[in-house]
Amino acid sequence: MLRTSTPRRGVASLGRAMTVSPPPDLIAGFVAIVGVANAVTDPGAIRPYLAERRGSFPGATSLVLRPQTVAEVSAIMALAQETGTGIVPQGGNTGLVGAQVPDGSNSQVILALDRLNRVRSVDPDGDTITVEAGVCLASVKRAAEKAGRLFPLSLASEETAQIGGNISSNAGGTAVLAYGNTRDLVLGLEVVLPGGEVIDGLRALRKDNSGYDLKHLFIGAEGTLGVITAATLKLFPIPRGVATAFVAVERPADALALFHIARGIAGLDLTSFEFMPRIALDFCLRHLDGATDPLREPHPWYVLLEVSSGRSVASARADIDAILGEGHAAGLVREERVADSTGEARALWRLRYSISDVQRPEGVSLKHDVAVPIKDVPAFLEEATRAVLDLVPDCRPVPFGHLGDGNVHFNISQPVGDAALFMAAAKTITAAVHEVVARFRGSIAAEHGIGQMKRALLPFVRSDVELATMRKLKAVLDPKGIMNPGKIL
Template structure:
């Protein structure tokens, strides 16, 4: 990167918002799981949509590649520049304004750098709910959530990030700004352009602001930690709960005993909610707009589930603190695996009916490939998304185990593909999975993706090397 280009960029955003020293750049260049360590010419931190547009226009003029980045919490390397170091990281964190909140229209407009937690808090302050919920919500940003079409724990009731977005403001690859911040629930005036950019991981345009969909705050919520004999019973319980749990089923998370053991072993302050162990567990939440009778309705539903053999034990949260304790068992699952050595991970989805069979086949396959390995599958059973993680055998060599990542991925993804599932349920493609796309995408679909990229970013300056 020439000093002249960096000087021109500094003239657009101010010299203090152009970072080039290695120590300050380092946190922007490291992917959270340490799978990628990138290089970049600079970190540029624009403070407005106009500044983003000016930077992108200059990048188009000079052929400078840009990597848009939000909170740097992505898990497939889509926010990490490639090792050559030619790119500039375009950090959107300074675009952090909540522009408007409209409780009557159940919408809010926020900029891309607003953290998910802050968006939730702004909605709650207006008596509304923004239901997207992720473990990284304190640091991930709305722009990143939309760019990856984030999922999380409430998809069963409210949908992915795509379903929660009504409009976008986007800087195109030539520096033009598309203002699509429409607060309309009905708008059939041609192509729905926002869906081109949601889930595109910054490869087609830079999201700078969004209209988000809000909901009434629930008047009551009941949280249950349930012991289930197996995934088949958990699936039957899910189908029954959708109609008979006394309210809106907002969360239905599946966890294996080994995962709970990991959390109890490594996460301070955690305890087992139930007196006896079970091979599998479900964390379930039901919400309602009326506080009257919800706990009683859930208790009645669980009593019937117990009689039917769908659950073997249950604990209902009697306080906010107990609810937090239940959630910690779920939210710490991924992090505590680090304490157990190497871990090979998958973010996959299959049709709901296929989840039990997928788990049976995938567990048997990896155990045959690596005797002594410890499968720790968990995730959002309510939408068919399983994080199929495998921890190394006890006493094994971590590097040798992780070196089999591609081999294990291939075997697990083959089962997913056979069941008409997806190799990326909610984390995106990024750099980690882009080489897998030709093997799983319909050729026509992949050709259309490449056509869109060539049309909207003909110079390939936006996040080169990600997705395609």
């Protein structure tokens, strides 16, 4: 809600919800900062900014601002603070928990970071890159590669997601096993605080124990504490050889045993270890153009593993062969396909990266981004599957994800045919999944964050003391509560 003495106009009643758009003079003030060409006010042009992927969080706004400089972001925040206007930072709008869209009040302004899109510098000697928040992840990776370095963060959404969004959601992805989450890749941040002050923390230091490390407050904060405008990130050597294998196993416990063999042989060169059930591959074969089964026979479960070597392709391949050899000897591997070319490896990754998309034509689905300790993944899968099938016997669990870091996307597709009973039981199903997660002392928000979707669940997974500390931090940094209101807390 805007706190301003200017008389409000644009009040509209939508059903029971009352919407209040910012008054014209305030809108004009914001527009003047970025220029008319960079302020979106036409409802048709605003629509894509409000459309989030899950379609679960209908929001409203009268204004999208697209600043190009830190000074403009700072001026926007100063005006927002002065007038108590809620600001919703938005990157590539690929978030999955409704964190990047405003609520339905029409009182909040979207701050789109896409025009802060410069690669400020690449330093191959220092193994760092400094980029503005609106550079998409794939472009960060390409800029690093051009300088002969690797930026390892890898997500299916990387052509659209922006580095500011990745940092604000502490994105995980498929290379966490070797390189960590986004948090582990950030050396320094430039942040505009809610009042407009700028923290210039773009330091490229590997060691710096001079007081509180403020950058960590903003990483994973989902835009609730400040606006990230630029980041200095860690770079790595580009592996000289990468080998990829698609491996069939009988059960998740066998996949876990194979994971330990792979870690033992490849160590930190094991850069990915993903898993998926047969039904996920069936959905890909049914709905993904050009997809083919990599193996001769159908199998219950699959692992996609990748080894990256600093020496050569032959060395990466030798590790994969050794892993498969031990896996066969231990009776864990039913069949395998090792990619013979980068094209073939890409086709295998395409299957893994398409799982969410190919669930869509199968009807509605319930999605749970959870994590449990790695050793408990097989037991979790068994218990969670049993729990949901007890509730809706013909629903179709499609659990997949990052076995190497314990992150399971426990997705469930509706039964074939009628979705009504399934959707009627949605809350009970989700509660059942989370109850199993809690039994394993897991997380109900592994990598996608809290946003709007999981806000009500936070008190179940964070203690009173933790929540009170979060609220105190929020109150100190954002006393007027203008940064991404209604998210996380």
